[in-house]
Amino acid sequence: MINHQDRLITATGLSRDYGDHRAVINLDVELRKGEVLGLLGPNGAGKSTTMQMLTGNLAPTAGEIHINDVDLLDEPRKAKQQIGYLPEQPPVYRDLTVSEYLHYCARLRNVPAAQRQGSVERASERCGLKDVGKRLIGNLSKGYRQRVGIAQAILHNPAVVILDEPTVGLDPIQIREIRSLIRELGQEHGIILSTHILPEVQAVCDRVQILNRGKTVFNNTLEGVESLEQVFFDLIFREAGEGQTEEAAA
């Protein structure tokens, strides 16, 4: 039986149009505490649009989003306090030190002044940044910059953390470290992870939701799935085949 108290995100009937184009169509997304959800799909499937709606950065054309029981559309400020977001291009300032930047983000996130130092220290510790607090972000490796991006996403201790392509461009050691950080964060928060790297999903995700042409085509745990790659290609190519048949019949 589903325990509703454990639900960190309940989004129902989400749609988003760009002009005449329906990018996301009547989509449901759920995330529970302690869960790492992988959001997958080919280019243009609607992943970024969905994540931007879930983070309150893009208004849905239709649908409802509740974050930790707060209605995102009715109470956006309150709901956004429950969300940390690492966009594909981390919003880091190269001319600030790691510590200056995280303090700045804590202020933006409305962390009370008396708690900012503690929040910055906690996030730095969890992301392995304690020794680089005084370094300029511009001089860090890409892997460390990514950690800074994740640290800003968890500064205010949000219930939900949404990560867009968090390991893109990292070397294999950095990838391993960031993946283990994601798994660790997933125990306390709920995480949505979007990536094109299927082995990454098998390594860190508890459940996978695959989108194609704005709709869910798979939503399940990976138990018993030997090759996610096979599942992915079967679904996407089957749909492509069906699309061609529809077009040919039209």
Ligand SMILES: Nc1ncnc2c1ncn2[C@@H]1O[C@H](COP(=O)(O)OP(=O)(O)OP(=O)(O)O)[C@@H](O)[C@H]1O
């Ligand atoms: N601002 C926009 N204006 C018009 N169309 C858009 C806009 N943003 C996205 N789209 C279209 O909406 C669809 C879904 O795009 P979206 O970026 O959400 O997909 P995605 O799954 O994140 O793709 P990718 O893996 O390439 O990042 C695509 O057809 C895209 O061209």
